């Protein structure tokens with residue numbers, strides 16, 4: 414990518430209030446092309462409001478938004494062509510069949526009919542909706558509606574994909590499909606901004622994360638950077654005395670080790686805080702060398718979850 418290319422999404426000092434509620438308050442963030450950026454924050458922190466503004470459906474009170482260099486309020490048509498938006502609630506398409514929803518959407522973007530028909534065929538296959546093509550949208554299950562919502566967002570082959578809670582209601586196979594579609598979209602150079610409260614899932618999907626709280630950005634990092642932060646690790650062994658001997662031999666101070674309560678039957682399980690994944694890898698090698706009879710070794714929580722739980726928002730919610 415040349416350095417002259419604009420980011421897929423650039424937000425600077427954006428605010429939006431609804432009456433007395435300041436939903437977004439001086440927020441800045443960047444979502445680069447070719448990457449999946451996760452948007453993480455507690456309920457009501459302003460994620461959906463921000464996404465509506467990015468999709469040109471709501472005007473900011475202040476600040477600047479650029480979608481591939483376009484201002485959504487000025488270059489509205491160009492923004493809407495560039496953006497595929499999947500809201501957290503499915504709209505009122507109840508009288509249409511599944512394929513018709515996509516046809517109506519595609520025609521709104523003036524796609525030529527043969528091209529649109531082909532595109533709809535591909536999307537119905539990709540999202541496992543082909544057998545439901547002639548089913549009225551109102552009889553779809555929640556997860557099927559979510560899949561149609563994603564197909565609708567993709568129908569005009571956008572360059573920027575904005576997904577609000579896309580995985581909610583999806584079964585495991587559909588989640589896997591979603592993951593593949595989103596990763597493929599970014600691998601083809603697209604920009605993705607995705608919000609979700611299911612952090613394990615976002616961790617698989619995202620390259621970067623932006624944390625939001627009370628309408629502001631409170632931090633951003635790549636998933637790689639999160640791996641270099643201190644984290645709690647869980648160690649399981651077949652046998653307690655072997656584990657403690659190996660921990661001693663590896664030079665781990667006993668005061669740093671927490672016993673798991675209750676202890677799993679027949680196993681010993683402990684947790685300890687380690688500064689980063691490199692130290693974790695060295696410790697695992699040591700414990701194996703000293704015959705700790707290790708059967709499990711991994712982070713007690715995901716990278717994203719650990720980073721979120723360490724945030725002010727989580728502390729305020731009493732998550733710790």
Ligand SMILES: Nc1ncnc2c1ncn2[C@@H]1O[C@H](COP(=O)(O)OP(=O)(O)OP(=O)(O)O)[C@@H](O)[C@H]1O
Nearest residue numbers: 431434435436454455456457458459460461462463
């Ligand atoms: N149309 C509206 N009128 C009045 N208040 C609104 C409106 N839309 C959003 N809000 C308020 O703005 C704040 C931010 O809401 P928003 O939906 O953007 O949060 P969110 O981060 O998407 O939440 P969630 O994680 O629960 O989906 C909330 O306090 C909400 O009640």
